[in-house]
Structure formats: C-alpha cells, structure tokens
Amino acid sequence: MANNISDIIERYLKMILQQSESSMIELQRGELAELFQCVPSQINYVISTRFSVDHGYIVESKRGGGGYIRIRKVELDPATPLSRLAQSIGGSLAQREAEAIVDGLLREELITRREFALLKAIVHRNVLGVDLPLRDELRARLLAQSLMALSTARADD
Numbered sequence: 001m002a003n004n005i006s007d008i009i010e011r012y013l014k015m016i017l018q019q020s021e022s023s024m025i026e027l028q029r030g031e032l033a034e035l036f037q038c039v040p041s042q043i044n045y046v047i048s049t050r051f052s053v054d055h056g057y058i059v060e061s062k063r064g065g066g067g068y069i070r071i072r073k074v075e076l077d078p079a080t081p082l083s084r085l086a087q088s089i090g091g092s093l094a095q096r097e098a099e100a101i102v103d104g105l106l107r108e109e110l111i112t113r114r115e116f117a118l119l120k121a122i123v124h125r126n127v128l129g130v131d132l133p134l135r136d137e138l139r140a141r142l143l144a145q146s147l148m149a150l151s152t153a154r155a156d157d
Contacts, residue, residue: 005038009046023073081110086147093140098123
C-alpha cells in the first residue's frame with residue numbers, strides 16, 4: 001500500500017510530538033514543505049485535517065517571515081480531565097479553537113449543558129471587547145481558569 005504525502009507528514013509530526021518533553025512542537029511551514037518537497041498548502045491541509053481539537057491537538061499559527069506553526073497535544077487524564085486540559089491551553093486561543101474545546105467537553109460528557117452554555121459565552125468575541133492579540137490571550141486565560149474552577153468544584157463534590 002502506497003503512503004501518500006499527507007500520511008507521511010502526519011506520521012512525522014506525531015513522531016516529533018511524541019519525542020517532545022513538553023508535548024508541543026513549533027515548526028516553520030516553509031521548512032516542512034521543503035523537507036517533504038511539497039507546497040506549503042499541503043502542510044496546512046495536514047495540520048487542519050489531522051491535528052484539530054477533535055483529534056486532541058491545539059494548533060496556533062503565525063504567518064509571515066517569522067511565522068510558525070505550534071502544535072500541542074492535549075492529553076485528557078481520566079481522573080482530572082478538566083484541570084489537565086486547562087494546563088495545556090497555553091497563552092493564546094482563537095474563538096474557533098476555544099469553541100471546539102468546549103464542544104468536545106460536552107460531547108465527551110465532561111461538562112453539563114449549563115456549563116457548556118456558560119463557557120461558550122465566556123469565550124465569545126463579543127464578550128471579550130478588546131482587540132487582537134489581547135482578546136485571544138484573555139480568552140485562553142478565562143477558559144483555563146474556568147476549567148480549573150469546574151475541576152476544583154467537582155473534586156469537592
């Protein structure tokens with residue numbers, strides 16, 4: 001069975017993520033494209049389809065000359081999934097990423113519908129009335145602290 005370039009790129013990224021002590025890697029899109037002798041849009045495709053929040057990853061990217069792609073593996077600890085997730089959020093989170101995390105928590109039944117509604121409101125751009133990049137930084141802090149509070153409340157129950 002022939003491996004297509006997307007499968008090869010995915011395996012490579014997962015391998016270096018596994019070797020990373022921090023469960024996070026930072027890459028240059030152009031360098032990866034050069035390594036695999038493909039166009040940068042192929043790298044974008046692999047990352048957007050195989051490294052989404054639904055697959056257990058948080059991806060941050062910055063375009064331009066000093067641009068990067070940062071991929072973090074989110075490991076949910078069965079005993080304390082909310083606090084573990086909160087610790088993995090990082091310093092910045094786009095609304096789409098935050099909503100995907102909250103959607104996943106509801107889907108996995110780690111939060112109630114009420115908690116879901118509150119978290120969705122907390123991360124919405126209309127509530128966070130500041131400009132980027134501060135808005136994404138504030139969103140990450142609010143979501144992380146909310147998840148920690150929920151985790152602590154559950155531990156006290």
